[in-house]
Amino acid sequence: MTEVLLPQPSEGPGFVQLLTPEGQRVEHPDYALDISDDEIKSLYRDLVMVRRIDTEATALQRQGQLGLWASLLGQEAAQVGAGRALTERDFAFPTYREHGVAYCKGVDPVTLLGLFRGASQGGWDPNENGFGLYTIVIGSQTLHATGYAMGIQRDGGDGAAMAFFGDGATSQGDVNEAFVWAGSFNAPIVFFCQNNQWAISEPVERQSHIPLYRRAEGFGFPGVRVDGNDVLAVLAVTRAALARAREGSGPSLVEAYTYRMAPHTTSDDPSRYRLAADLETWKLKDPVERVKAYLSRHGVADASFFADVSAAADELAAHVRAACIEMADPEPLSLFDHVYAGGSSLLDEERAGMAAYLASFEGESPAAAKLNVGAH
Amino acid sequence: MATKDFLLPDLGEGLTEAEILHWLVAEGDTVTLNQPIVEVETAKAAVEIPSPYAGVVTTLHHAEGATVDVGLPLISFEVGGGDATATADAPAIQGGDLVPSAPKVDTEEKIEVLVGSGPKAGKLTRRPRKQAAGAATSMPIRAAEPADVHVLAKPPVRKLARDLGVDLRGVGGSGPNGTVTRADVQAAAGAGGAVGAAPAYAASARARPDFDSATREQRIPIKGVRKATATAMVQSAFTAPHVTEWVTVDVTETMNLARRLRNYPDFTGVKVSPLLLVARALILAVRRHPMINSSWDDEAQEIVVKDYVNLGIAAATPRGLIVPNIKDAGSLSLPQLAGALDALVATAREGKTAPADMQRGTITITNVGVFGVDSGTPILNPGESAILCFGAVREQPWVHEGQIAVRQVTTLALSFDHRIVDGQLGSEFLAEIATMLNDPWRMVHFSASTL
DSSP: OOOOOOOOOSOSTTEEOSBOTTSOBOOOSSOOOOOOHHHHHHHHHHHHHHHHHHHHHHHHHHTTSOSOOOOOTTOHHHHHHHHHHOOTTOEEEOOSOOHHHHHHTTOOHHHHHHHHHTSSOSOOOHHHHTBOOOOOSTTHHHHHHHHHHHHHHHHTOSOOEEEEEETGGGGSHHHHHHHHHHHHHTOSEEEEEEEOSEETTEEHHHHOSSOGGGHHHHHTSOEEEEETTOHHHHHHHHHHHHHHHHTTOOOEEEEEEOOOOSOSSTTOOGGGTSOHHHHHHHHTTOHHHHHHHHHHHTTSSOHHHHHHHHHHHHHHHHHHHHHHHTOOOOOGGGGGTTSOTTOOHHHHHHHHHHHHHHHTBSSOOHHHHHTTOOOO | OEEEEEEOOOOSSSOOEEEEEEESSOTTOEEOTTOEEEEEEOSSOEEEEEOSSOEEEEEEOSOTTOEEETTSEEEEEEEOSSOSSOOOOOOOOOOOOOSOSSOOOOTTSOOOOOSOOOSSOOSOOOOOBOTTHHHHOOOOOOOOOOOOOOOOBOHHHHHHHHHHTOOGGGSOOOSGGGOBOHHHHHHHHTTTTOOSOOHHHHHHHHSOOOOOTTTSOOOOOOOHHHHHHHHHHHHHHTTSOEEEEEEEEEOHHHHHHHHHHTTSGGGTTSOOOHHHHHHHHHHHHHHHOGGGSEEEETTTTEEEEOSSOOEEEEEEETTEEEOOEETTGGGSOHHHHHHHHHHHHHHHHTTOOOGGGGSSOOEEEEOGGGGTOOOOOOOOOTTOSEEEEEOOOEEEEEEETTEEEEEEEEEEEEEEETTTOOHHHHHHHHHHHHHHHHSTHHHHHHHHHHO
């Protein structure tokens, strides 16, 4: 079978960009963004913080402190732009890579590390920050998000749901079902696809012969492609999409066109399937550097601002490192706590069995000792 | 000041070792936290490890090129006083064995189960079981499952088994989850007629793997024969440009000859198999085409043509694939060759093949027919220029003397090193073996012509 791979030009009629890689502001007819220089400085700060958390987590994995880490390097603007567009009323449904969205939603990065350290099952309270659980299964959170959005609709709420997923997920049944369902019910949801070009080792060109944002048209709602490395454009586009959802005009698809600059996870070796030259090309489009260029060029920020942000980021990294290393092992029986909201007789039986097994040893269990919990 | 050892962590979800590619620091260097210290390569990726400490490097525990087990010290640091950096020792990696068969008591030491796991356990410490724990616990103990007598096989395979009169319950399944495959049934059906089968191997290959109940996977360390096989195969496949040719041939007369030879007193006590006659034909063809029995000496930029035939026989053994060879097989009489083949197979099956028996081979036969398959594209034994693959002998409709007849037919495949052997030489060599097996009298003719 002959394979047809069509090139997917990043820029085209639908491509929204407000800040060029060189740090120049440009206008777009549909997406005007009224933003102060202080707000741009604050976005820059978030970008740097998020990148610093990510590099520290990667280092911790290499040092044996995390079992795995999925780096967001290169996708900071897509995540901070979308994360900052979300309000307290809105609910985010992430994959396992949305560390930047989590940061903007106020989730402590240490909480995320607990999952990758194996110290928690990822069980943070989604309602606390309007940030759902990390979802490892590819694309299934789009269905959860659609259901949640329909719930908002039925409750008469004024928020919206935003489902995060990658280019690979668009090939999944779940995502397409979510599109159908959300379109049918005009659900208040934004489908936010970070097209980072690679579904692990599978290039996006092999998954779709048309740009991903154009798929939305077939499901009956608008799609837009935004420069995913441009935090201003992502902010403007996702704000508009959220406003549309909240006012009852239904779903939309935002394709943030970006690049995963790191391996898929710390277990991956991208040199086996992609060219180093691609990475160099994308380095020139770095999401953090273009904001820094803008701030410097316009005299909005001086060296002391950048030094302050850098120092704050290092401080955050040190906090994340210390908290990660000191993280307590979970108490073995906590395994059974959150399987069902109402429990089950089978679980009770299994918990009793596990407790009896643990009690069959002399001395205290190390985990129990750490948590200062008595033996059972 | 305090010395801190950094143990090699599991870098990728269940890895057991890593190879040191480059040290990026030297003993005596002062390093900062997260400064890259070493590049290592695991089975998954080549990665840089950032320093977990700020301090002075005191010891690099391994040289570049060394393979280090997870959990062993990689590098040691002299770390400045106080708590300049929040750091901790790398986690002690724990084995996954929950059944304390021989409890090692070390109640002083806390078990640091952090992240990662791997079969190369570090220091295993576990609390002892209380006495009579098993009797005291009220934990429900399920009776052991009865041995699974239900055989997994797809309907067409069941039908094939019925057609061939094979009882599926007696056939070990080599497919996923022990599923009995078509090849298993065919092998069982043909077991009486097939030659040189290696039952020990068959039993081990078909035994149900020891799956981990949690992951439903089994992890087998790559070592020993498997590692050697892999190295040899990769070296061969990526060094010698392989060409493979096939010929399908009517070997009815060879089968008849084997049957007749069995009654000769000289062959009492030895096995007269079609493989023996294939080996004989190959040796005779080598005499007529010596270039096929040669090796490529890259260092000397010479082709080494050999006057002796050290005939390798690929043998499936309990330890894996090995290729012992019969030294100077061309000097042996046919009964001697039969005896040598018997001895080679028996020694290999017992796992007692000496390293010397596997060295200095010049050409090889792989007898995949014993597994019921027709042919393959064999990979050269490193250092050799040709390998002959002998497929299953089947009764097939065949045009014989102008009529369709049921004949015993097999497929021969020859892979050769195209650096040394051109298409013409390879083709002539293979065709001549086929001719001899089609009409074994030709063996007399060919030997007379050269001796």
